Amino acid sequence: MNANELTIAEARDALAGGELSAVDLTMACLTAIDAGTPLNAFVHATPEIALDQARAADARRGADAGALNGIPLGIKDLFCTRGVASQAASNILKGFKPEYESTVTSKLFEAGAVMLGKLNMDEFAMGSSNETSCYGDAVNPWKVDDRKLTPGGSSGGSAAAVAADLCLAATGTDTGGSIRQPAAFTGIVGIKPTYGRVSRWGIVAFASSLDQAGPMTKSVRDAAILLGAMAGHDPKDSTSADIPVPDFEAALTGDIRGRKIGIPREYRMEGMPAEIEALWARGREMLADAGAEIVDISLPHTKYALPAYYVIAPAEASSNLARYDGVRYGHRARLGQGDGIVDMYEKTRAEGFGKEVQRRVMIGTYVLSAGFYDAYYNRARKVRALIKRDFDEAFAAGVDAILTPATPSSAFGLGEMADADPVAMYLNDVFTVTVNLAGLPGISVPVGLDAKGLPLGLQLIGRPWDEAGLLNHAHVLERAAGFVEKPRKWW
Template sequence: MSDLMKLTLAGARDALRSGQTTAVELTEASLAAVEASKPLNAFVHDTSDIARAQAVAADLRLQAGDAPDMCGLPIGMKDLFCTKGVATQAASAILKGFKPEYESTVSQKLFDAGAVMVGKLNMDEFAMGSSNETSTYGNAVNPWKVDGRELTPGGSSGGSASAVAAETCLAATGTDTGGSIRQPAAFTGITGIKPTYGRCSRWGIVAFASSLDQAGPITKDVRDAAIMLEAMCGFDPKDSTSMNLPVPNFEAALTGDIRGKTIGIPKEYRVDGMPDALETLWSEGTAMLRDAGATVRDISLPHTKYALPAYYVIAPAEASSNLARYDGVRFGHRAKLEAGDGITEMYEKTRAEGFGAEVQRRVMVGTYVLSAGFYDAYYNRARRVRALIKKDFDDAFASGVDAILTPSTPSAAFGLGEMADADPVQMYLFDVFTVTVNLAGLPGISVPAGLDSKGLPLGLQLIGRPWEEGDLLNTAFRLGKSYGL
């Protein structure tokens, strides 16, 4: 078969099962595409030896007729997932040389399902960023281009989005703490879903903000998202916040029938300075769902405005605690010490050398909001506001809304380096539509909706009821069908 990398996961799965191609052939095509994609800087650790061995094993399973959906399919793995014996750095200098002695639950589940890992993927350092510009490996680049400018693929899962959009692998893992799957998917014209908090085990994923972090797939379309998500999620006794619920067959939920469903359109997501193209695409998406038989209703999520400031208390607070483990003692970088330096100097120098500017900033903001005298004023207040943000969604769902349609991001991808002189807060604003979903623990999916005036992709986000990813995927699938995807 030619153009193997143009296949979707579903298409490649069917081609493998019908014997039109083999896992080895697919994997070689992917590895060649990875090699040719160097200028994108999406892949940061070579795992070609592992991929080739996994492909041979996958072909044996296919021949034996014991092949789960993901069997033999080449995927990329975000550098945040601990992979046994393979460099895992969370794109940070402080984890240089770290090779885990264990496998993350999600990557293990994918391998058990027969997936082939063709490489580890670039990202923002410790997943803190919205443009993949905080990575110790340098920027990942968006395969979309206008005016000869190099654009961000978004972040933090920028390498994942770039790799899938550039058709170097069929899909990739991502993680999403404030929008890090959905925003890069939108910026690169592909699909990304963050499931309900507790659906995917966080065990073995380098922690950023534990009450917000969730893994999910970045794929070419909604069907692929359903297939790969199913392989990634499920109860794990090693993650105390993992939910003990059966995993539904998500692909079987894709009937395309959304008649009788109610879609909410939140007025608070209409922000100043939103590009006309985005406004138009949002209205068109709304009309498409209505034409497909859904009822569309205006809703209010009154605390939306406070989601970003609440997030920028809670996420740094949790990060400052989680990142305390990088002390130069058990793993990763240790600073060279001078005569007379004690253990405190070792901690301070190690962390100053190992953490990049944005990570240092967030660890220190987190330290401040948790410090004596400020804990109530900042951290506890943010957690109260978080409860109100969740209640906004609970109220909408209780009033009969099945899913909420919003833009994924306030604009299309910006140029790499263009935000370099901006206030950090300006960069945070790119997460304005996605961060609410993490705070409320809900499933959210970004699907490509069209192009802006310059020809760059824009995404629409659908937000679903907790634990109803199947229904959410089906609504997204219907929307995708309206776009002819």
């Protein structure tokens, strides 16, 4: 096994035991990144920074070393990194190199992590297939025919990099499923924590009441280790919760006897592929065999989740993206004779934003406009409250976690949905958006392969602030499923 193929837990032990140096581990990843160019996962490589951090980690090795000392990670391009391009995969931020570090990356560096570079993503995190990026499409390392497949989105570069062993783990962000859907498409683990568990400071905003950063890893144990380093209260983020961060790794007892697992009847969607239905049934059996009690539950407002999400998220996006005007940083359009400030704004935004971002900004501006605010935005907020109440009632009735499919299909081909109705693409988020609307933690775990040989995942949804319990349920599911398949190397 090459060093870059290790999990965080395995690498941590090898580093601590002196079997491996952080420099050797980092070099293995950098070599894999060079070979992985066809995947277009890494878009800003930072080998000099990585090797400097690796040498520092080797010098620091010992009792005082951090939880991630010497562990090479990929960072989604949405996280601001001091002196390193942070473009959110958008031309409007071309050339932007922040003078500050996001709270998440600061915490990772304090824990001793090594940054290999910045990862591809959908522009401003708006997309489910990584096809809206100014860097071009990221490509799924899984390949079963002559097509190139999507790694999912918006954290597509993160998912592809972890699945292809270009890094040991990566950061992602999840506004409506952008960690969990790509994790399912690439056969890795991805957790979206409770809203407020991880600081949003220094992460380029999409929809501020929905965005949450989380880990994308090769195993549930790695997710627990990485989340422990990312989480915590941050006074710079007013939505950050001032509550203790438990030892997530210690919570992985593997014992879920007597726990109640809810199965929401509303997630049995019309036209759901038989393979997804069978996988879900298998997940129920695996958790029951581990001693959990499986109970049917109702989340009656589920059918309104997608429409509510696609009102609220674009509304917040149109507000957040108003700051990109060509005045202070990023791209500025070339102006003609007689052009004024308004022309500059309009030309800059037309050139800088891609089609999907423009579409969502226009939708968001429309639903917030006078005369439509109550009809759309306020109504969507009321629906959101009802969706949250559905979950609250299920948890109040004693449910410990909820099991659902992660995605309505396995990975599809790049370009296959490009000309389709945008709503067809939005349906990829049908099982995941409820979790963001309710602010809950959710995790995607790889459980099997479909008939074509592509990975499929199941989603577990947890109680607010109970990532420890959620990770333990996921650990049991992962162990029972025994998913060890890796993509065949074609790149």
